[in-house]
């Protein structure tokens with residue numbers, strides 16, 4: 297589903313928006329099934345103490361970086377309506393898809409309660425520039441239903457935190473708990489928020505519950521003091537090649553892969569990149585070599 301202009305205005309003004317039914321049913325169902333290639337199904341997790349151990353080390357132990365073994369998951373990062381929203385929100389088609397993570401949480405694995413924080417701490421070396429259109433768009437795609445019981449994200453609308461200076465990256469635990477909104481929704485819901493918005497992860501309120509989300513973040517390409525990961529550093533992952541081969545040239549370029557009109561392409565690079573990525577259709581690059 298296309299994110300509306302009203303919803304994007306909400307992100308600018310209130311700091312976040314929720315888009316129910318964002319992912320179409322077929323894509324969602326395939327991604328949900330593919331989750332079990334990466335994470336234990338909840339019933340397996342809760343039945344086996346040995347499986348449980350790996351998720352108890354910290355609240356971040358259930359984070360898995362892109363790319364994944366299944367296209368049904370990888371394709372969510374470049375879901376056309378998501379790229380469209382980022383293009384409109386960031387005000388440019390020259391986008392940098394600067395982070396993709398899958399995150400599984402299981403009730404009781406660890407303490408998931410967080411203090412309110414602003415994500416810019418590890419998305420930029422400096423602080424968000426209020427008067428700039430170079431805005432980072434951060435998102436959570438809910439891959440299973442998230443209720444009040446399922447460790448939902450809690451978020452503080454911008455108008456309720458306007459007296460807290462931007463430089464305060466984290467607040468003492470509990471400070472604005474009475475001002476926060478709980479982000480619940482059906483599977484397929486998209487949460488869009490900005491890196492200056494106070495929010496936090498929270499604990500499960502029921503036993504045998506779990507939460508599965510994908511985090512996908514975009515920014516205009518170009519500011520070297522913002523970002524999160526160097527994709528070239530992930531290019532030796534066994535899943536990187538098949539993922540790049542499955543993408544269109546435009547989708548690849550979101551990761552920094554040279555666009556068809558880049559001066560990088562000549563006869564040699566078209567030939568050798570084609571050898572590095574067997575099965576990749578090189579015709580768009582060839583045309584400009």
Ligand SMILES: O=C(O)CCC(=O)C(=O)O
Nearest residue numbers: 448449450495496497498
């Ligand atoms: O998992 C969540 O709902 C939020 C987590 C979060 O904000 C963080 O770890 O920075």
